[in-house]
Amino acid sequence: xxxxxxxxxxxxxxxxxxxxxxxxxxxxxxxxxxxxxxxxxxxxxxxxxxxxxxxxxxxxxxxxxxxxxxxxxxxxxxxxxxxxxxxxxxxxxxxxxxxxxxxxxxxxxxxxxxxxxxxxxxxxxxxxxxxxxxxxxxxxxxxxxxxxxxxxxxxxxxxxxxxxxxxxxxxxxxxxxxxxxxxxxxxxxxxxxxxxxxxxxxxxxxxxxxxxxxxxxxxxxxxxxxxxxxxxxxxxxxxxxxxxxxxxxxxx
Numbered sequence: 001x002x003x004x005x006x007x008x009x010x011x012x013x014x015x016x017x018x019x020x021x022x023x024x025x026x027x028x029x030x031x032x033x034x035x036x037x038x039x040x041x042x043x044x045x046x047x048x049x050x051x052x053x054x055x056x057x058x059x060x061x062x063x064x065x066x067x068x069x070x071x072x073x074x075x076x077x078x079x080x081x082x083x084x085x086x087x088x089x090x091x092x093x094x095x096x097x098x099x100x101x102x103x104x105x106x107x108x109x110x111x112x113x114x115x116x117x118x119x120x121x122x123x124x125x126x127x128x129x130x131x132x133x134x135x136x137x138x139x140x141x142x143x144x145x146x147x148x149x150x151x152x153x154x155x156x157x158x159x160x161x162x163x164x165x166x167x168x169x170x171x172x173x174x175x176x177x178x179x180x181x182x183x184x185x186x187x188x189x190x191x192x193x194x195x196x197x198x199x200x201x202x203x204x205x206x207x208x209x210x211x212x213x214x215x216x217x218x219x220x221x222x223x224x225x226x227x228x229x230x231x232x233x234x235x236x237x238x239x240x241x242x243x244x245x246x247x248x249x250x251x252x
Contacts, residue, residue, distance in 0.1 A: 008233040012197050015063045015204045017070060021123070025057065025072040029125055032101065032117060036076065039100035046088065046096065050077045052172055054128075054152035059159055060188050061199040061220060066207050069118070073126045075152065081133055090141035093129050112143045128152075135173050155217075162224050163193050194236055199223045201237055 033051050040048050055073040056062040064070060076097065080087075088096075097115055101108060109116040114128040131147065132138035140150035153172050160167035165188050171181035188196075202223045206213035214222070228239035 003232065004234040005232040008197070008201065008237065011204070012192075012200060012233070015200050016060075016192075017057075017062045017064055021064065021070055022057075024121070025070070025123060025125070028117075028119060028123075029053070029072055029074050032074070032104065032125060032127070035102065035104060036097065036100045039102075046078050046093070047080055050079070051075065052077060052153075054156065056203075056216060056220070058156055058185070059196070059199075059220075060192075061159075061196055061203065061216075063200050063203050063207065069122055069124045071124045071126060073114075073128065073152075075138075076127055076129045077135065077138060078129070078131045079133070079135070080131065082131070084139070084147045087131055087147065090129075090146055091143055093131075093141045094143055097127060097129060112145075113140060136169075159220065159224055162227060163188075163195050165191075165193070194229060194233060195224065195227055197233055198227065198237055198240060201233075202240075 036049060040046065052075045053072060054075050057072045062070065062072075078093075094110065094115060098108065098110065101115070101117060105117055105119060107118040107120075109118065111126075114126045116124050116126050118124040129141040130138035130150070131141065136151065136153075137149065138151055139147035142148050153169055156172075157167060157169050165184070167184060168177075168180075171177050171184060199220050202219040203216050206216070206219055213219070222244060223240060226240075226243050228236055228243070230236040230239065
């Protein structure tokens with residue numbers, strides 16, 4: 001096959017989220033965190049929350065969309081010993097965070113699994129809420145389903161194991177290891193391994209095709225399972241698509 005590796009490399013530089021956009025997300029994330037912290041100083045029966053970013057932003061598989069928002073998921077964690085029947089309802093937790101955000105922006109979307117804070121500049125922050133006795137087994141506050149066991153750190157760890165990035169779950173479970181986590185983040189930005197690029201290519205393809213393709217998390221799973229490493233991105237990408245095509249024919 002023709003060597004298209006340089007074309008893929010150039011494309012990656014276009015779809016990978018820029019440092020400027022990354023900084024915008026971090027800045028508004030910190031503003032929101034501070035507003036929420038200030039609200040909980042003596043103002044709620046819930047404990048002072050802790051925060052943990054998650055998803056494609058942490059894994060560096062986030063892309064610049066063709067149109068629409070780019071985003072960051074920032075989990076809000078409450079810790080305590082209350083069982084599901086003793087806790088505030090998930091709707092109450094959502095409403096509490098809505099009040100904490102206040103009039104920060106004119107556009108806040110009340111979703112089932114999170115609160116979405118939308119900014120006119122073209123990005124948004126998703127705020128899923130959790131309650132946990134132990135950080136390794138948090139329950140997501142889902143408006144319709146109630147408290148649902150959900151641990152996004154496990155998904156990050158699953159993915160990072162396949163990139164051989166040296167990620168450790170303790171980075172996000174233990175505050176004393178925050179400096180190690182920050183250094184790890186810096187390193188994965190510098191060392192842009194092939195699997196991350198493959199996921200970005202799949203997500204960009206899905207962004208181009210829009211409704212015809214699976215969402216980003218599904219693309220990440222499909223791209224990671226049976227990943228074929230190669231010195232060229234075009235060869236690795238084709239191998240991944242060929243494998244997906246075979247599985248689709250078997251399932252059909």
